[in-house]
Amino acid sequence: MSKELHEMNIWQLAPKIKARKISPVELTQAVLNQIEKLDPVLNAYITVDAEGALEAARKAQGQIARGKYQGPLHGIPISLKDLYDTKGLLTTAGSKIMGDRIPDEDATSVAKLRAAGVIIVGKTNLHEFAFGSTTQNPHFGGTRNPYHTDRIPGGSSGGSAAAVAADMCIASTGSDTGGSIRTPSALCGTVGLKPTYGRVSLHGIVPLAWSLDHVGPMTKCVRDAAIMLSAMAGYDAKDPTSVHEKVPGFARALKNDVEKLRIGIDPSFCFGGVDDEVAAAIRDALELLEGLGARVVELTLPSIELTSVVESIIITTESATYHEENLRNRGADYGEDVRGLLEGGSIFSAAHYIKAQRLRRMIQEEFAEAFRKIDIFALPGAPIVAPPIGAETVSISGVETDVSMALLRFPCPSNLTGLPAISIPCRLSRDGLPIGLQLVGRAFDEATVLRTAYTFEANAEPLPRPALP
Amino acid sequence: MGKESEATLTPESLKTYVKGIADLDLSQQAVGMYELFTGLVTMMNTLRPDGYPETFPACTFRPIKE
Numbered sequence: 001m002s003k004e005l006h007e008m009n010i011w012q013l014a015p016k017i018k019a020r021k022i023s024p025v026e027l028t029q030a031v032l033n034q035i036e037k038l039d040p041v042l043n044a045y046i047t048v049d050a051e052g053a054l055e056a057a058r059k060a061q062g063q064i065a066r067g068k069y070q071g072p073l074h075g076i077p078i079s080l081k082d083l084y085d086t087k088g089l090l091t092t093a094g095s096k097i098m099g100d101r102i103p104d105e106d107a108t109s110v111a112k113l114r115a116a117g118v119i120i121v122g123k124t125n126l127h128e129f130a131f132g133s134t135t136q137n138p139h140f141g142g143t144r145n146p147y148h149t150d151r152i153p154g155g156s157s158g159g160s161a162a163a164v165a166a167d168m169c170i171a172s173t174g175s176d177t178g179g180s181i182r183t184p185s186a187l188c189g190t191v192g193l194k195p196t197y198g199r200v201s202l203h204g205i206v207p208l209a210w211s212l213d214h215v216g217p218m219t220k221c222v223r224d225a226a227i228m229l230s231a232m233a234g235y236d237a238k239d240p241t242s243v244h245e246k247v248p249g250f251a252r253a254l255k256n257d258v259e260k261l262r263i264g265i266d267p268s269f270c271f272g273g274v275d276d277e278v279a280a281a282i283r284d285a286l287e288l289l290e291g292l293g294a295r296v297v298e299l300t301l302p303s304i305e306l307t308s309v310v311e312s313i314i315i316t317t318e319s320a321t322y323h324e325e326n327l328r329n330r331g332a333d334y335g336e337d338v339r340g341l342l343e344g345g346s347i348f349s350a351a352h353y354i355k356a357q358r359l360r361r362m363i364q365e366e367f368a369e370a371f372r373k374i375d376i377f378a379l380p381g382a383p384i385v386a387p388p389i390g391a392e393t394v395s396i397s398g399v400e401t402d403v404s405m406a407l408l409r410f411p412c413p414s415n416l417t418g419l420p421a422i423s424i425p426c427r428l429s430r431d432g433l434p435i436g437l438q439l440v441g442r443a444f445d446e447a448t449v450l451r452t453a454y455t456f457e458a459n460a461e462p463l464p465r466p467a468l469p
Numbered sequence: 470m471g472k473e474s475e476a477t478l479t480p481e482s483l484k485t486y487v488k489g490i491a492d493l494d495l496s497q498q499a500v501g502m503y504e505l506f507t508g509l510v511t512m513m514n515t516l517r518p519d520g521y522p523e524t525f526p527a528c529t530f531r532p533i534k535e
Contacts, residue, residue, distance in 0.1 A: 340498030418532035
């Protein structure tokens with residue numbers, strides 16, 4: 001059965017757009033139709049810019065007709081998490097505080113994506129100020145998981161993940177301070193890549209916690225993530241954390257090959273505090289990669305269990321600093337959960353923060369040491385499948401566990417270390433909910449992360465599509 | 470917060486502390502997270518794991534490139 005236009009991915013569409021077999025206008029219209037059909041159910045978007053998207057699509061179509069094809073993103077309709085600044089287009093960060101904010105400049109990554117020819121169809125819903133993992137937003141409503149609409153999509157980039165999974169865009173973007181790209185990708189069955197800290201500019205991104213924030217692509221497949229990353233990455237003088245580092249053609253470097261690749265796991269961390277079905281899926285995934293020639297190496301990272309505590313101190317303290325004035329003067333304009341967490345950041349002392357940074361350095365050193373023996377570190381994308389909307393706790397192997405703390409467990413090691421990490425679909429649970437596999441690599445070695453993910457994707461059963469109307 | 474104040478921490482003393490230190494009126498939601506926050510305070514006050522670095526400079530974060 002042939003795919004509808006909006007169901008296709010970037011690498012399937014690009015050659016057809018280049019050859020003028022598909023026009024950016026008909027593709028954009030197909031995506032807008034899908035948004036019109038499904039967004040009332042999923043609430044993945046805060047803003048849909050149909051007029052601006054169609055105008056950009058007509059412009060792209062004209063350029064391509066004149067032989068000025070710009071590459072694989074030319075004419076591709078994408079969405080952006082609503083904390084990426086977009087010139088002339090509402091950017092709320094999912095908040096009432098910034099509810100009418102219209103930036104006069106694009107974020108650097110947005111400018112780069114536009115220069116590559118993308119069409120921006122709209123801005124996606126998120127947990128308020130990206131501080132939470134449920135995307136149940138008190139100001140713009142909650143986003144629902146396309147695989148089960150009574151479940152959360154994860155967060156904070158839940159709107160982006162839901163939009164990608166439900167074909168309401170061809171690709172999207174997210175931000176990741178404590179798993180906000182990888183958690184919703186794992187829970188919605190999509191691909192989410194958090195690049196190395198410094199790889200993609202943070203200029204024009206509403207911050208959550210400066211030293212932990214990352215931005216990156218959220219896509220339908222690994223190759224698309226590689227294409228998007230190449231467009232978004234690169235040094236930016238406007239961002240003091242940006243790093244001078246060559247940007248490879250990530251998509252061209254993809255190979256279906258993990259021969260002799262050393263994949264590390266820390267079994268007590270990887271399989272501790274994890275739902276049995278998720279643990280079984282990760283074991284099977286590692287077995288599949290071993291069958292393809294990789295070698296699984298068991299190791300121990302002595303301080304890895306401290307990562308959630310260290311992350312919690314840094315994220316609340318830095319975010320409380322950013323929100324200091326608004327917390328004092330407009331506290332009632334925050335959602336209750338986010339306000340509580342931000343205020344909590346004021347409880348910790350400077351000594352706690354500095355101690356957390358020193359512990360962080362220790363954790364970085366342990367990972368650096370581990371990566372002398374391995375090429376990839378593997379763990380679950382999330383320890384659980386998507387919980388029901390409104391659930392505050394979830395039972396993991398019979399132990400009632402706080403949902404937010406559970407979802408923080410596996411992403412935060414690579415927020416603290418700045419190492420690149422991807423979540424890719426592994427398989428569906430018995431209840432039909434996606435399970436994600438997470439792969440972490442050396443700093444600035446997204447190429448190996450993408451190659452491993454691509455090989456897994458090429459050899460695993462593809463996830464069935466969500467059963468939506 | 471030091472060990473002395475930790476020993477006497479209650480939701481009410483936490484509100485007074487935050488008002489004094491940050492000029493912030495803690496919301497009911499934050500007070501509801503009292504156990505989470507005081508748990509983190511206790512951990513940070515006592516944590517000194519094997520290999521804890523006494524000499525690493527703080528706040529000079531960079532990714533480590535192999």
